[in-house]
Amino acid sequence: MTNRKDLHSLLRTQEFPQNLGRCDTVYKYAESMAAMEHCVAVVSDLQSDFSTIYCGGFADVLGLTGYSHEESIWESDILNRMSEAEREAKFIAELRFFNHLRRLPRQRRSQHYLLTQLRCNSPGGSDVDVLHRMYYWYDESMETVLYGICLYGPALYPLPAKSVVVNAVTGQMEALTGENDAGILSKREQQVLALIDKGFTSTRIADELCISKHTVSRHRQEILGKLQVRNSTEACRIARQLKLIV
DSSP, X not given: OHHHHHHHHHHHTSOOOTTOOOOHHHHHHHHHHHHHHOOEEEEEETTXXXXXXXXXXXXXXXXXXXXXXXXXXXXXXXXXXXXXXXXHHHHHHHHHHHHHHHTSOGGGGGGEEEEXXXXXXXXXXXXXXXXXXXXXXXXXXXXXXXXXXXXXXXXXXXXXXXXXXXXXXXXXXXXXXXXXXXXXXXXXXXXXXXXXXXXXXXXXXXXXXXXXXXXXXXXXXXXXXXXTOSSHXXXXXXXXXXXXXX
């Protein structure tokens, strides 16, 4: 569950605004979608680490009964209906989506959402193809993600890839694959992180790459910021998952 831990760290260690009240718009949207589309709608409050679930008719297909909340940002009752490989694919797609949005201009981030084709087990033991839609709700600065909104419903049409980012304004789709990961870190930052992963000190990295120790420190901070992690150990772990280093 390394990818889940990495994504959890990214979302929960953001700098949240002070005295932030509940955004009723988000909850009303999720409740309405569950009622109109009969999907399962999950609102994850990233600051309080709590999820509210609205179950439409599709919840019966997945065998979800009395499912209304989680004291976590993760909808574990749904995740437990997936194979381990399917869960990991979901988490890595969301990691890529998070970093994809960070590379966009702030004013364009809210225009995009994630589509992922999933497969869950039904109560009868058969597989159910599920379409997962995920949206982020940002603060006013468009820098901090306050809520994650996930919609689970039947997969009515095939996607061009396992996971795609959709521009809700233009309708343009972009497949999320390993090729998207390359732009997260610069080539030099990948070199620095690879040496960090090998246990090199800043002084040795500076000598190896023929740069100053101050430049190494700057690269370290840039890497932590881009990967939204607190330390080099977490940075190396995420980078390996995204195949930025090997």
